[in-house]
Amino acid sequence: MYTCKDWLALHGLNASEVEDVISAFCAGNIECSFRVSPTDNGVYPGSDSISTQESCYRNMVVPALAKAFENVSEVKHLLCNHVEFRGLNNSKEVPYTVCQGSGQPPAVFIDWHGRAEDLLCLVHETAHALQMLLSKNEIMPPVARETCAFIGELLLLDYVKAYLPQFHASLLNVWHGQNRFYLGDCVDALTDALNHPEISYHYYQNYPLARLAAVQVFFATDNKSVSALFSSGREAMAYLPINEMASVGIGVRNPLPVLPPSDVEQPAVDAYRSLGVMALLDIESGSKASYQRIESYYLKLLKNLQERTAFIALDNDNKPVGYATWVESNVDNNMVLTCQTALPSNRINLQRALEKYINKAKDVKASYTRKASKEMLVW
Ligand SMILES: [Zn+2]
Numbered sequence: 001m002y003t004c005k006d007w008l009a010l011h012g013l014n015a016s017e018v019e020d021v022i023s024a025f026c027a028g029n030i031e032c033s034f035r036v037s038p039t040d041n042g043v044y045p046g047s048d049s050i051s052t053q054e055s056c057y058r059n060m061v062v063p064a065l066a067k068a069f070e071n072v073s074e075v076k077h078l079l080c081n082h083v084e085f086r087g088l089n090n091s092k093e094v095p096y097t098v099c100q101g102s103g104q105p106p107a108v109f110i111d112w113h114g115r116a117e118d119l120l121c122l123v124h125e126t127a128h129a130l131q132m133l134l135s136k137n138e139i140m141p142p143v144a145r146e147t148c149a150f151i152g153e154l155l156l157l158d159y160v161k162a163y164l165p166q167f168h169a170s171l172l173n174v175w176h177g178q179n180r181f182y183l184g185d186c187v188d189a190l191t192d193a194l195n196h197p198e199i200s201y202h203y204y205q206n207y208p209l210a211r212l213a214a215v216q217v218f219f220a221t222d223n224k225s226v227s228a229l230f231s232s233g234r235e236a237m238a239y240l241p242i243n244e245m246a247s248v249g250i251g252v253r254n255p256l257p258v259l260p261p262s263d264v265e266q267p268a269v270d271a272y273r274s275l276g277v278m279a280l281l282d283i284e285s286g287s288k289a290s291y292q293r294i295e296s297y298y299l300k301l302l303k304n305l306q307e308r309t310a311f312i313a314l315d316n317d318n319k320p321v322g323y324a325t326w327v328e329s330n331v332d333n334n335m336v337l338t339c340q341t342a343l344p345s346n347r348i349n350l351q352r353a354l355e356k357y358i359n360k361a362k363d364v365k366a367s368y369t370r371k372a373s374k375e376m377l378v379w
Contacts, residue, residue: 005197027255062080067155067159097132101137124152128152131145134227134231138233154214181207217229310324311325322342
C-alpha cells in the first residue's frame with residue numbers, strides 16, 4: 001500500500017517540515033488571500049461575447065500563461081498547437097490532463113458551461129499541459145505539478161485584473177471559495193495522513209503545500225523562475241519554497257500551555273482549570289463561542305463539567321488541542337455532540353481522542369469526519 005511515508009520520500013520531504021508548513025499557515029504566517037479592488041464589478045465571463053471555451057482559451061488563458069515566460073511566442077505556439085481538448089466521458093468525472101507520451105500532445109479532459117469556475121479549471125488544466133510540454137513529458141512529483149497548475153490560476157487572475165477587470169471579482173470569488181477546500185478539508189486529510197501512517201495515500205494531501213507554494217512562487221519570483229519550475233520534471237521539488245514556508249512555522253505548533261495532571265484532592269480547581277482551557281481553545285480556534293455572553297457561556301460549560309459531558313483532548317506534550325461537549329439521552333443511551341472546538345489542523349485529533357474516550361463511537365454524531373465535505377474540483 002502506498003502511504004504517507006512513500007509520499008514524503010517521493011517528494012524528498014520529512015514529516016516535521018510538512019507539519020511546520022501547516023502550523024505556519026494555521027498561525028497566519030503564510031499569506032494566501034487577495035483583496036478585491038473597489039473597481040471590480042464582478043461581471044460573469046459567460047455573460048459576454050467571450051463565452052465559449054475556445055474564445056476564453058485564446059483570449060485569456062493563452063496570453064495569461066505565456067506572459068509569465070521568457071519565451072512568450074514559443075509558449076503561445078505550444079499552447080495553440082500542441083494541446084488537445086476533449087469532453088469528459090460522463091458528468092461525474094472531474095476534469096484532468098494526461099500525458100500521451102513523447103511526441104504526442106497532452107490531452108485535457110474538461111466540460112464547459114461558461115462559468116467562472118470553468119475558466120479557472122481551464123487554466124488549471126492547461127497549466128498542467130504546459131508543464132508536461134516544457135518538462136518534455138518527464139513526470140513531476142504531484143505537489144510540484146499541482147503548484148504549476150495553481151500558478152496558472154494566479155497568472156489568469158493577474159491577467160484578468162490588468163486587462164479584463166470587469167471579470168476579476170467573480171474569478172477571485174471562485175478562487176477564494178476553492179481555498180476553503182484546498183486549505184480546509186485537504187489540510188485535514190494531510191494532517192490525518194501524517195499522524196496515522198497506516199492510512200493509504202490520497203491525492204488530496206498534495207493540495208495544501210501546492211496551493212501555498214504557488215502563491216509564494218507567484219509573488220516572490222520572476223519569469224525565469226516560473227520557466228525553470230515548469231521545465232524541471234522530476235527535480236521540480238527543488239524549485240518550491242518548502243523550507244522557507246516551514247521556517248516560519250517552527251515554534252508555533254501549539255500556543256497553549258501544558259495542562260498539569262488533574263488534582264483528585266481538589267476537583268473544584270480541576271473544573272476551573274478546564275473552564276479556562278475551554279475558553280482559551282475557543283479564542284485560539286476563532287470559534288464564535290467567544291462572542292457569547294460570559295454568563296451563559298460559563299453556565300453552559302459548568303453544567304457540562306458537572307454532568308461529565310465534556311472532554312478535553314491533549315497532544316503528546318499534554319497541551320490542549322480541542323474540546324467537545326455532548327448531551328446524553330436516557331431513552332436509548334445515545335450521545336449527541338453539542339460542540340467540538342479544535343485548534344487549526346487538530347479537528348481529526350480531537351475526534352479520534354474523543355472516540356477513544358467515550359468508547360461508544362458508533363452512537364456519536366460527530367460533526368467532523370475525514371471525508372472531504374466537497375467534491376474534488378480539478379485534478
Ligand atoms: Zn491539478
